[in-house]
Amino acid sequence: MTSPARTRLAPDERRSQLLDLGVRLLATRSLDELSIDVLAEEAGISRGLLYHYFGNKHAFHEAVVRRAADDLIAQTAPPVEGEPLERLRVSVTAYVDYVTANYEGYLSLVKGAAGGNDALREIYEEARSALTDRIFREDARGQIVADTPTTRLLVRGWSAMAEELVLSWRAEPAGVSREELLAILAASLPALVEVIAPG
Protein backbone atom coordinates (compact mmCIF):
# COMPACT_ATOMS: atom_id res chain seq x y z
CA MET A 1 0.00 0.00 0.00
CA THR A 2 1.51 3.30 -1.12
CA SER A 3 0.43 6.48 0.61
CA PRO A 4 -1.24 9.20 -1.48
CA ALA A 5 1.60 11.63 -0.71
CA ARG A 6 4.05 9.29 -2.36
CA THR A 7 2.03 8.53 -5.44
CA ARG A 8 1.72 12.23 -6.18
CA LEU A 9 5.46 12.51 -6.80
CA ALA A 10 6.71 12.04 -10.35
CA PRO A 11 9.41 9.34 -10.66
CA ASP A 12 12.16 11.98 -11.12
CA GLU A 13 11.12 13.75 -7.95
CA ARG A 14 10.98 10.50 -6.03
CA ARG A 15 14.42 9.53 -7.31
CA SER A 16 15.74 12.94 -6.33
CA GLN A 17 14.28 12.58 -2.82
CA LEU A 18 15.94 9.19 -2.48
CA LEU A 19 19.29 10.71 -3.50
CA ASP A 20 18.92 13.41 -0.87
CA LEU A 21 18.21 10.72 1.69
CA GLY A 22 21.28 8.81 0.47
CA VAL A 23 23.44 11.91 0.92
CA ARG A 24 22.08 12.42 4.46
CA LEU A 25 22.79 8.79 5.33
CA LEU A 26 26.29 9.14 3.88
CA ALA A 27 27.13 11.85 6.42
CA THR A 28 27.68 9.22 9.10
CA ARG A 29 28.42 6.15 6.95
CA SER A 30 31.05 5.12 4.45
CA LEU A 31 29.91 4.33 0.94
CA ASP A 32 30.38 0.61 1.67
CA GLU A 33 27.99 0.91 4.59
CA LEU A 34 25.32 2.61 2.49
CA SER A 35 23.64 -0.50 1.13
CA ILE A 36 20.40 -0.74 -0.81
CA ASP A 37 18.99 -2.46 2.29
CA VAL A 38 19.80 0.53 4.52
CA LEU A 39 18.27 2.97 2.06
CA ALA A 40 15.16 0.80 1.58
CA GLU A 41 14.64 0.66 5.33
CA GLU A 42 15.22 4.38 5.90
CA ALA A 43 12.99 5.34 2.96
CA GLY A 44 10.32 2.82 3.94
CA ILE A 45 10.11 1.38 0.43
CA SER A 46 10.99 -1.97 -1.10
CA ARG A 47 14.42 -2.98 -2.38
CA GLY A 48 12.77 -3.76 -5.69
CA LEU A 49 11.59 -0.19 -6.11
CA LEU A 50 15.08 1.09 -5.32
CA TYR A 51 16.56 -1.17 -7.99
CA HIS A 52 13.88 0.19 -10.31
CA TYR A 53 15.11 3.76 -9.66
CA PHE A 54 18.86 3.08 -9.70
CA GLY A 55 19.53 -0.14 -11.59
CA ASN A 56 22.21 -1.56 -9.29
CA LYS A 57 24.25 -0.77 -6.22
CA HIS A 58 27.15 0.81 -8.12
CA ALA A 59 24.87 3.09 -10.10
CA PHE A 60 23.09 4.04 -6.86
CA HIS A 61 26.39 4.85 -5.13
CA GLU A 62 27.58 6.84 -8.12
CA ALA A 63 24.34 8.84 -8.21
CA VAL A 64 24.50 9.58 -4.46
CA VAL A 65 28.15 10.65 -4.64
CA ARG A 66 27.43 12.87 -7.63
CA ARG A 67 24.60 14.52 -5.69
CA ALA A 68 26.88 14.94 -2.66
CA ALA A 69 29.56 16.53 -4.87
CA ASP A 70 26.99 18.93 -6.34
CA ASP A 71 25.90 19.84 -2.80
CA LEU A 72 29.50 20.48 -1.79
CA ILE A 73 30.08 22.71 -4.81
CA ALA A 74 26.85 24.63 -4.19
CA GLN A 75 27.40 25.06 -0.44
CA THR A 76 30.97 26.29 -0.83
CA ALA A 77 30.23 28.82 -3.57
CA PRO A 78 32.08 32.01 -2.70
CA PRO A 79 29.97 35.17 -2.45
CA VAL A 80 29.80 37.12 -5.70
CA GLU A 81 30.70 40.37 -3.96
CA GLY A 82 33.66 41.24 -1.81
CA GLU A 83 37.43 41.31 -1.80
CA PRO A 84 39.00 38.20 -3.37
CA LEU A 85 40.57 37.04 -0.11
CA GLU A 86 37.36 37.56 1.84
CA ARG A 87 35.51 35.46 -0.75
CA LEU A 88 38.16 32.76 -0.35
CA ARG A 89 37.72 32.81 3.43
CA VAL A 90 33.96 32.37 3.19
CA SER A 91 34.35 29.50 0.73
CA VAL A 92 36.98 27.74 2.82
CA THR A 93 34.80 28.06 5.94
CA ALA A 94 31.91 26.41 4.11
CA TYR A 95 34.27 23.65 2.95
CA VAL A 96 35.41 22.91 6.51
CA ASP A 97 31.80 22.87 7.72
CA TYR A 98 30.72 20.58 4.89
CA VAL A 99 33.51 18.06 5.43
CA THR A 100 33.02 18.17 9.19
CA ALA A 101 29.28 17.50 8.86
CA ASN A 102 29.65 14.84 6.14
CA TYR A 103 32.88 13.29 7.32
CA GLU A 104 32.27 9.56 6.79
CA GLY A 105 30.89 9.90 3.29
CA TYR A 106 33.50 12.45 2.23
CA LEU A 107 36.32 10.26 3.52
CA SER A 108 34.98 7.24 1.65
CA LEU A 109 34.77 9.31 -1.55
CA VAL A 110 38.40 10.43 -1.18
CA LYS A 111 39.49 6.84 -0.50
CA GLY A 112 37.44 5.37 -3.32
CA ALA A 113 38.71 7.96 -5.80
CA ALA A 114 42.33 7.46 -4.77
CA GLY A 115 41.98 3.69 -4.63
CA GLY A 116 41.20 3.26 -8.28
CA ASN A 117 37.38 3.34 -8.53
CA ASP A 118 37.15 5.13 -11.89
CA ALA A 119 33.58 6.38 -11.49
CA LEU A 120 34.36 7.88 -8.07
CA ARG A 121 37.66 9.27 -9.34
CA GLU A 122 35.86 11.09 -12.15
CA ILE A 123 33.31 12.66 -9.80
CA TYR A 124 36.05 13.57 -7.35
CA GLU A 125 38.22 15.20 -10.03
CA GLU A 126 35.25 17.13 -11.43
CA ALA A 127 34.37 18.41 -7.97
CA ARG A 128 37.94 19.39 -7.24
CA SER A 129 38.22 21.21 -10.55
CA ALA A 130 34.96 23.04 -9.85
CA LEU A 131 36.25 24.08 -6.43
CA THR A 132 39.70 25.20 -7.58
CA ASP A 133 38.65 26.80 -10.88
CA ARG A 134 36.78 29.42 -8.86
CA ILE A 135 40.08 30.65 -7.57
CA PHE A 136 41.06 31.66 -11.10
CA ARG A 137 37.72 33.13 -12.09
CA GLU A 138 37.90 36.83 -12.73
CA ASP A 139 35.34 39.30 -11.46
CA ALA A 140 35.13 43.04 -11.01
CA ARG A 141 37.67 42.98 -8.19
CA GLY A 142 40.08 40.64 -9.95
CA GLN A 143 41.16 37.04 -9.52
CA ILE A 144 42.06 35.53 -6.17
CA VAL A 145 45.18 34.14 -7.85
CA ALA A 146 46.64 35.02 -11.30
CA ASP A 147 46.23 32.14 -13.75
CA THR A 148 49.60 30.64 -14.81
CA PRO A 149 50.83 27.04 -15.14
CA THR A 150 52.76 27.45 -11.88
CA THR A 151 49.79 28.83 -9.93
CA ARG A 152 47.58 26.06 -11.37
CA LEU A 153 50.02 23.50 -9.98
CA LEU A 154 50.28 25.39 -6.70
CA VAL A 155 46.50 25.57 -6.23
CA ARG A 156 46.28 21.84 -6.91
CA GLY A 157 48.85 21.28 -4.16
CA TRP A 158 47.09 23.72 -1.83
CA SER A 159 43.79 21.93 -2.33
CA ALA A 160 45.40 18.57 -1.44
CA MET A 161 46.80 20.25 1.67
CA ALA A 162 43.40 21.74 2.55
CA GLU A 163 41.77 18.31 2.25
CA GLU A 164 44.44 16.65 4.37
CA LEU A 165 44.25 19.40 7.01
CA VAL A 166 40.47 19.17 7.33
CA LEU A 167 40.35 15.36 7.37
CA SER A 168 43.25 15.09 9.86
CA TRP A 169 41.77 17.78 12.08
CA ARG A 170 38.32 16.18 12.02
CA ALA A 171 39.83 12.79 12.92
CA GLU A 172 42.07 14.21 15.67
CA PRO A 173 41.85 17.93 16.48
CA ALA A 174 44.75 17.65 18.98
CA GLY A 175 43.79 20.94 20.57
CA VAL A 176 43.73 22.93 17.32
CA SER A 177 40.58 25.09 17.26
CA ARG A 178 38.25 25.50 14.29
CA GLU A 179 39.26 29.16 14.14
CA GLU A 180 42.94 28.26 13.92
CA LEU A 181 42.23 25.75 11.18
CA LEU A 182 40.20 28.31 9.21
CA ALA A 183 42.95 30.91 9.62
CA ILE A 184 45.55 28.46 8.30
CA LEU A 185 43.43 27.46 5.32
CA ALA A 186 42.53 30.99 4.27
CA ALA A 187 45.98 32.52 4.82
CA SER A 188 47.99 29.65 3.34
CA LEU A 189 47.02 30.21 -0.28
CA PRO A 190 48.17 33.87 -0.42
CA ALA A 191 51.32 32.86 1.49
CA LEU A 192 52.07 30.15 -1.09
CA VAL A 193 51.42 32.52 -3.99
CA GLU A 194 53.83 34.97 -2.40
CA VAL A 195 56.48 32.20 -2.49
CA ILE A 196 56.37 32.02 -6.29
CA ALA A 197 55.71 35.67 -7.01
CA PRO A 198 57.17 37.78 -4.21
CA GLY A 199 56.02 41.35 -4.12
Added chain:
Amino acid sequence: MTSPARTRLAPDERRSQLLDLGVRLLATRSLDELSIDVLAEEAGISRGLLYHYFGNKHAFHEAVVRRAADDLIAQTAPPVEGEPLERLRVSVTAYVDYVTANYEGYLSLVKGAAGGNDALREIYEEARSALTDRIFREDARGQIVADTPTTRLLVRGWSAMAEELVLSWRAEPAGVSREELLAILAASLPALVEVIAPG
Protein backbone atom coordinates in the same frame (compact mmCIF):
# COMPACT_ATOMS: atom_id res chain seq x y z
CA MET B 1 70.81 -26.06 -12.83
CA THR B 2 71.83 -23.30 -10.45
CA SER B 3 74.99 -21.35 -11.13
CA PRO B 4 77.79 -21.46 -8.50
CA ALA B 5 77.46 -17.68 -7.97
CA ARG B 6 73.88 -18.16 -6.87
CA THR B 7 74.41 -21.06 -4.55
CA ARG B 8 77.05 -19.11 -2.63
CA LEU B 9 74.42 -16.66 -1.41
CA ALA B 10 72.71 -17.35 1.89
CA PRO B 11 68.88 -17.41 1.65
CA ASP B 12 68.59 -14.03 3.37
CA GLU B 13 70.98 -12.44 0.90
CA ARG B 14 69.16 -13.98 -2.02
CA ARG B 15 65.82 -12.76 -0.69
CA SER B 16 67.30 -9.30 -0.23
CA GLN B 17 68.61 -9.30 -3.82
CA LEU B 18 65.17 -10.27 -5.07
CA LEU B 19 63.61 -7.39 -3.12
CA ASP B 20 66.08 -4.95 -4.69
CA LEU B 21 65.15 -6.32 -8.09
CA GLY B 22 61.47 -5.93 -7.20
CA VAL B 23 62.03 -2.28 -6.24
CA ARG B 24 63.87 -1.63 -9.53
CA LEU B 25 61.04 -3.23 -11.48
CA LEU B 26 58.52 -1.15 -9.53
CA ALA B 27 60.11 2.05 -10.85
CA THR B 28 58.30 1.63 -14.17
CA ARG B 29 55.40 -0.60 -13.12
CA SER B 30 52.45 -0.38 -10.81
CA LEU B 31 52.23 -2.87 -7.97
CA ASP B 32 49.51 -4.76 -9.87
CA GLU B 33 51.85 -5.16 -12.81
CA LEU B 34 54.64 -6.56 -10.64
CA SER B 35 53.57 -10.20 -10.69
CA ILE B 36 55.49 -13.19 -9.42
CA ASP B 37 55.80 -14.19 -13.10
CA VAL B 38 57.52 -10.94 -14.02
CA LEU B 39 59.94 -11.21 -11.11
CA ALA B 40 60.67 -14.88 -11.85
CA GLU B 41 61.48 -14.04 -15.43
CA GLU B 42 63.63 -11.03 -14.60
CA ALA B 43 65.49 -12.90 -11.85
CA GLY B 44 65.87 -16.01 -14.00
CA ILE B 45 64.56 -18.30 -11.28
CA SER B 46 61.45 -20.42 -10.89
CA ARG B 47 58.10 -19.23 -9.59
CA GLY B 48 58.30 -22.01 -7.01
CA LEU B 49 61.50 -20.61 -5.56
CA LEU B 50 59.94 -17.15 -5.36
CA TYR B 51 56.99 -18.53 -3.45
CA HIS B 52 59.49 -20.25 -1.20
CA TYR B 53 61.09 -16.88 -0.40
CA PHE B 54 57.93 -14.82 -0.06
CA GLY B 55 55.01 -17.11 0.67
CA ASN B 56 52.43 -15.43 -1.58
CA LYS B 57 51.92 -12.50 -3.86
CA HIS B 58 50.60 -10.17 -1.16
CA ALA B 59 53.52 -10.91 1.14
CA PHE B 60 55.89 -10.35 -1.78
CA HIS B 61 54.28 -7.00 -2.65
CA GLU B 62 54.35 -5.95 0.98
CA ALA B 63 58.04 -6.83 1.30
CA VAL B 64 58.94 -4.96 -1.90
CA VAL B 65 56.98 -1.86 -0.85
CA ARG B 66 58.58 -1.93 2.59
CA ARG B 67 62.02 -2.07 0.96
CA ALA B 68 61.07 0.78 -1.39
CA ALA B 69 59.89 2.86 1.58
CA ASP B 70 63.17 2.17 3.41
CA ASP B 71 65.08 3.27 0.29
CA LEU B 72 63.02 6.47 0.08
CA ILE B 73 63.67 7.27 3.74
CA ALA B 74 67.40 6.57 3.36
CA GLN B 75 67.82 8.52 0.13
CA THR B 76 66.00 11.59 1.40
CA ALA B 77 67.86 11.78 4.71
CA PRO B 78 68.79 15.43 5.27
CA PRO B 79 72.48 16.17 5.84
CA VAL B 80 73.44 16.19 9.52
CA GLU B 81 75.22 19.52 9.16
CA GLY B 82 73.97 22.84 7.87
CA GLU B 83 71.26 25.41 8.42
CA PRO B 84 67.80 23.88 9.02
CA LEU B 85 66.35 25.31 5.81
CA GLU B 86 69.31 24.18 3.72
CA ARG B 87 68.89 20.67 5.14
CA LEU B 88 65.20 20.82 4.22
CA ARG B 89 66.08 21.88 0.66
CA VAL B 90 68.49 18.97 0.20
CA SER B 91 65.94 16.50 1.56
CA VAL B 92 63.12 17.84 -0.63
CA THR B 93 65.35 17.67 -3.72
CA ALA B 94 66.09 14.01 -3.00
CA TYR B 95 62.35 13.39 -2.55
CA VAL B 96 61.54 14.90 -5.95
CA ASP B 97 64.29 12.87 -7.58
CA TYR B 98 63.14 9.68 -5.91
CA VAL B 99 59.48 10.08 -6.89
CA THR B 100 60.46 11.12 -10.41
CA ALA B 101 62.67 8.05 -10.86
CA ASN B 102 60.24 5.63 -9.19
CA TYR B 103 57.01 7.20 -10.37
CA GLU B 104 54.87 4.16 -11.26
CA GLY B 105 55.62 2.24 -8.09
CA TYR B 106 55.28 5.30 -5.87
CA LEU B 107 51.94 6.20 -7.42
CA SER B 108 50.63 2.68 -6.90
CA LEU B 109 51.71 2.79 -3.25
CA VAL B 110 49.88 6.08 -2.72
CA LYS B 111 46.76 4.72 -4.42
CA GLY B 112 46.89 1.39 -2.60
CA ALA B 113 47.36 3.08 0.78
CA ALA B 114 44.53 5.55 0.15
CA GLY B 115 42.28 2.88 -1.33
CA GLY B 116 42.04 0.81 1.80
CA ASN B 117 44.82 -1.77 1.52
CA ASP B 118 45.71 -1.92 5.23
CA ALA B 119 49.22 -3.37 4.79
CA LEU B 120 50.15 -0.68 2.25
CA ARG B 121 48.49 2.00 4.37
CA GLU B 122 50.64 1.00 7.36
CA ILE B 123 53.87 1.14 5.35
CA TYR B 124 52.83 4.43 3.77
CA GLU B 125 51.98 6.02 7.13
CA GLU B 126 55.24 4.80 8.67
CA ALA B 127 57.23 6.23 5.78
CA ARG B 128 55.40 9.55 5.95
CA SER B 129 55.95 9.77 9.70
CA ALA B 130 59.64 9.02 9.20
CA LEU B 131 59.89 11.76 6.57
CA THR B 132 57.99 14.41 8.51
CA ASP B 133 59.35 13.60 11.99
CA ARG B 134 62.75 14.76 10.76
CA ILE B 135 61.36 18.24 10.45
CA PHE B 136 60.83 18.33 14.22
CA ARG B 137 64.10 16.70 15.18
CA GLU B 138 66.35 19.01 17.08
CA ASP B 139 70.05 19.35 16.40
CA ALA B 140 72.81 21.83 17.25
CA ARG B 141 71.30 24.47 14.96
CA GLY B 142 67.73 23.93 16.12
CA GLN B 143 64.59 22.48 14.64
CA ILE B 144 63.39 23.24 11.14
CA VAL B 145 59.96 23.85 12.67
CA ALA B 146 58.99 24.21 16.35
CA ASP B 147 57.01 21.21 17.58
CA THR B 148 53.42 22.11 18.49
CA PRO B 149 50.04 20.47 17.73
CA THR B 150 49.38 23.17 15.12
CA THR B 151 52.74 22.74 13.37
CA ARG B 152 52.29 18.95 13.43
CA LEU B 153 48.98 19.40 11.60
CA LEU B 154 50.54 21.95 9.25
CA VAL B 155 53.47 19.68 8.34
CA ARG B 156 51.03 16.88 7.66
CA GLY B 157 49.17 19.18 5.27
CA TRP B 158 52.41 20.41 3.71
CA SER B 159 53.55 16.84 3.09
CA ALA B 160 50.23 16.02 1.34
CA MET B 161 50.79 19.14 -0.77
CA ALA B 162 54.38 18.14 -1.56
CA GLU B 163 53.21 14.70 -2.68
CA GLU B 164 50.45 16.15 -4.85
CA LEU B 165 52.81 18.72 -6.38
CA VAL B 166 55.46 16.15 -7.29
CA LEU B 167 52.99 13.58 -8.65
CA SER B 168 51.05 16.21 -10.65
CA TRP B 169 54.24 17.76 -11.99
CA ARG B 170 55.66 14.37 -12.96
CA ALA B 171 52.43 13.47 -14.77
CA GLU B 172 52.12 16.85 -16.51
CA PRO B 173 54.90 19.42 -16.01
CA ALA B 174 52.95 22.07 -18.02
CA GLY B 175 56.10 24.10 -18.50
CA VAL B 176 57.01 24.26 -14.80
CA SER B 177 60.74 23.53 -14.44
CA ARG B 178 62.30 21.20 -11.87
CA GLU B 179 64.01 24.24 -10.32
CA GLU B 180 60.69 26.06 -9.91
CA LEU B 181 59.15 22.98 -8.34
CA LEU B 182 62.06 22.61 -5.90
CA ALA B 183 61.88 26.29 -5.01
CA ILE B 184 58.15 25.99 -4.26
CA LEU B 185 58.60 22.87 -2.14
CA ALA B 186 61.48 24.20 -0.07
CA ALA B 187 60.08 27.71 0.45
CA SER B 188 56.49 26.68 1.09
CA LEU B 189 57.05 25.13 4.51
CA PRO B 190 58.65 28.24 6.07
CA ALA B 191 55.95 30.37 4.39
CA LEU B 192 53.22 28.22 5.95
CA VAL B 193 54.87 28.31 9.37
CA GLU B 194 54.99 32.10 9.09
CA VAL B 195 51.20 32.03 8.59
CA ILE B 196 50.62 30.51 12.03
CA ALA B 197 53.47 32.21 13.87
CA PRO B 198 54.18 35.55 12.21
CA GLY B 199 57.43 37.18 13.15
